[in-house]
Amino acid sequence: MTEDTNEAEVSAFLHELVADAVGPGVTPRSGQSALARDMAGRPRVAGEAPTGVGKSFAALANAAVNARHGRRTLISTESLSLQSQIMNKDAPAAQATDARLRDDGSSFSIAVLKGWSNFVCLAKAIASAREAVGTPFAGKVGAEEIPELLGRLGRATGAVTVEDVDYDASEIVPALRWALDGASDTGDRADCSVPMSRGQFRHLSISSEECARTKCPLFDMCYPQAAKNAVAEADVIVTNHSVLAVQAAKAIPVILGNANVGQIDQVIVDEAHALPQTVRSQGQEEVSARRVRSLMRSAKRLVAPGSGTRVDRWFAEGKRLAEALQTTCSSWLDSRQNNDGAFVQDDLPLDSVREQLEGWAGTLIGLIDPLEKIAAAGHDMKGVQSARHIRSAVTHFTHAIEQVAEHRGGVARWVEQVRFRDGTEMPAMQSAPVSVSGMMATNLWEFEGGEENDPILPPERIDLISGTLQKSIGQEAGLDVGWSEYESPFDEAYGESLLFVPKFTAEQADQIADPGYKGRWRFSTQKHRDVAARMTVDLVGACSGGGIILSANSANGREYARRLRQAYPQRTILDQWSGAGVQELVSEWRDDQQAILIGTKSMMTGVDGPGRTCELVIIDRPARAQRNPVDEARVQLIYERTGDRWGADRYVYVADAAILLEQALGRLIRSTDDIGVAAILDCRLTKTSVVSYPTPTRNLYLHAARRFTQKTTSLGKALDLLGRMGGGRAAA
Incomplete structure (x- = not known):
């Protein structure tokens, strides 16, 4: 099939889909049509398609046409909300259109690819239920014992213990009963209506590395395997960026080139701006006393202190190594306080303990080997899973040591004080990949899998799309592709709205700046906070509708909240420091x-x-990230290539802040009927202010606000528009 034919088919399907989903006579938006055609006709697309374009329908039109010709599509999203929108709203609409247009009434199939640990493992759930009812060692697991366990769980009261964690029965029993009584037919945690924390779900699930696969007596009832089978048969696969990131960062063919998943012909990455950072996050490693103690806790699943001389020696050595590593981390942290904690190329931070740590971890494998064999022979699935969990933990631990111990090209290493979820803090050594373009190209886009006589080839078409997409995305993601921009359906709404950016003249300099070198003025963050707070009070006072205030840091946000409550005690002022959750x-x-x-x-x-x-969005200033070892390493890498230190800084810090600024401004216009005022209270964005950003930096930030065609430096004009908006609605 030619590219022109494919474009025509996709365009025709998109017209039918929009008419079915929105209403007869409604046609695709121009940006949506252009995006769908480009995805159908070009092997590579990197496109910024603003909110409202309809990216999901453009993607699904391509997927539906692919399915008709025996081609398969992978769609990846960053957020669970977009994944849910595709699966529960957009895909069913596309399937209905597909079924209407096909002679046999069938439509493309679709499945979600999630990690193994998102699903109930029945063997693990049975083992946990046994512990909860007081019979932890009941031998081989089997489906026939589920009815009895459900009955005993129904009668459970008071304190229960599962995997050494104490609960009240009311906290954990509902989750156990859900897992054993059908688990919503899918075993997927997302489908569970029972309140359950991530920690509680760990009693019901295992990782892929822990699974015994066909050796498990409950394999025929395996929920993650059933989900995997559905993915293998699906025409369209939906996943999230973390799956692609694991494959890129760890060179594990999770999906692309995976023999069980099969051939993927087109990859569509929505919210693609976030994928490189997700890869960096997945590649991050930690070496700390916490990791040593975590490995000791994992070991206790099979080997307990007091069960033998070798075991006791191993635990004693682990305790000693944890203390030694804590001391080593603290020492390096003290010596790197003036360097963002970053290690230099010649640093060998684990030199004094590396050999001991690796030997200690290797000894654990020797301890669990015979126990794993005994567990397998006795059909003790909990023992088998525990052994596999420990092996995986050792592998990850030794890999982290390898990454942190010595310099490797393209990897940042540093030491920092880490605050963990339980509130504790301790120094830890970290590493993370800096430039991920090479690993993304090699491990994702160019990866070939399968057998020699049945190869799985790299995808023919790859599309990187997002509502806000950096122009450098091709280079960052390892793809040779130009950047495109698609028309926004909200351009008229932006045209009727107003962007306010204040200007401070030389006569007003002391309000926003402090005297600097050779008589130049230097921007004052303290004075800016006070100015921004006063302007915020004025803008909110003129706004009869609601609004959102987005601050660059918590201290500023708290001050704005305090000033607004003081000025408008009868108005509802909500802030993220109140203790309530974001969704609430x-x-x-x-x-x-x-x-x-x-x-x-x-x-x-x-x-x-x-x-x-x-009706009002206030941003006090672009939220540029604080200097940190990973971004500093990115800057250094670009500087070595270009020789332009300031340009490298802009490429990393300013470009990232500009993407976030564009996303923040996008809170104002979410439909064609919206209108309002956006205010960026940073005078450095105006060229003629007494303090101003360098031109390249200012241009990057202003590009984020390009959709606003009406701009002003007059606070009075912004207040006037807000007042007229309120008056017009009152009259209506």
Whole structure:
């Protein structure tokens, strides 16, 4: 089939889909049509398709046509909310259109690829239920004991213990009963209606490395295997970026080139701006006393202190090594305080303990080998899973040591004080890949799998799309592709809205800046906070609808919240430091059309308020990340290639902040009917202010605000528009 034919088929399907889903006579938006055609006709696409374009329908039109011709499609998203939208809303609509257009009434099949640990393992659930009812060592697991376990769980009261964790029966029994009584037919945690924490779900699930596969007596009832089989048969596979990132960072063919998954012909990465950072995160490793103690806890699943001289020696050595490693980390942290904790090329931070750590981890494998064989012979699935878990933990631990111990090209290494989920802090050595383009190219886009006589080839078409997409995405993601921009359906709404950026003249310099070198003025963050707070109070006072205030840091956000509550005691002011969860705050904000929501970076994406709920968006200044070892290593790598230190800094820090700024501004316009005022309270964005960003930096930030055609440096004009908006609605 020619590219022109494919484009025509996709375009025709998209027209039918939009008419079916939206209404008769409704046609695709121009940006949506252009995106769908490019995805069908070009082998590589990197496109910024703003909110409202309809990226999901464009992607699904391509997927539906692919399926008709025996081709398979992979769609990856960053957020679970978009994945849910595709699976529960957009894909069913596309399947209905597909079925209507086919002679036999069939449609393409679709499945979600998730990690193994997202599903119930029946063997693990039975073992955990046995512990909860007081019979942990009941031999071989089998489906025939489930009815009895359900009955005993129903009568369980008081304190119960599962995997050495103490619970009240009311906390854990509902989860155990759900897992054993059908598990919503899928075994997927996402389908569970029973309240359950991530920690509780660990009693019901295992990782892929722990699974005994066909050796498990419950293999025929395996939920993750059933999900995997569905993926292997599906025309369209939906997954999230973490799956692609694991394959890229760890060179494990999780999906592309995987013989069980099969051939993938087109990869569509939505929210693609986040994929390189997700790969860096998946490749991050840690060596710390916490990791040593975690391995000791894992070992206790099979070998307990007091069970033998070798075992006792191993635990004693682990305790000693944890203390030695803590001392080593603390010493390196003290010596690197003025260097962001980063190690230099000649540093060997684990030189004094590396051999001992690796030998100690290897000894654990020797301890569990015979126990794993005994467990397998006795059909003790909990023992087999525990042994596999320990092997995996040792592998990850020794790999982390390897990455941190000595310099490797393209890998950042550093030491920092880490705060863990339980509130404890300790120094830890870390490593992470810096430039991920090479590993993404090699391990994703160019990876070949399968057998010699039945190869699985790399995907023919790859599309990187997002509502906000950096122009450097091709280079960052290891693809030779140009950057494209697609028309926004909200351009008219942006044209009717207003962007306010203040300007400070030389006569006003002391309000925003401090005297600097050779008579130049230096931007003052303290003075800026006060100015931004005063302007925020004025803007909110003029706004009769609701709004959102996004601050570069927590200290600023708290001050804005304090000033607003003081100025408007009768108005609902919500902030992320109140102790409430983000979803709870957003829900309360949406319910009150005059409420003001205040937050930092976490609220710059994924927070939407319809209509009057969000008539005002205030951003105090671009949220540039603090200097950190990984980004500094990225800057250094670019500097070595280009010789331009300032350009390298812009490429990393400013470009990342500009993407976040564009996403934050996008909170204002979420439909064609929206109108409002966006304010960036940073005078450095105006060229003629007494303090201003360098031109290349300023241009990057202003590019993020390019959709606003009406701009002003007059606070009065912004206040006037807000007032007229309120008056117009009151008259209506």
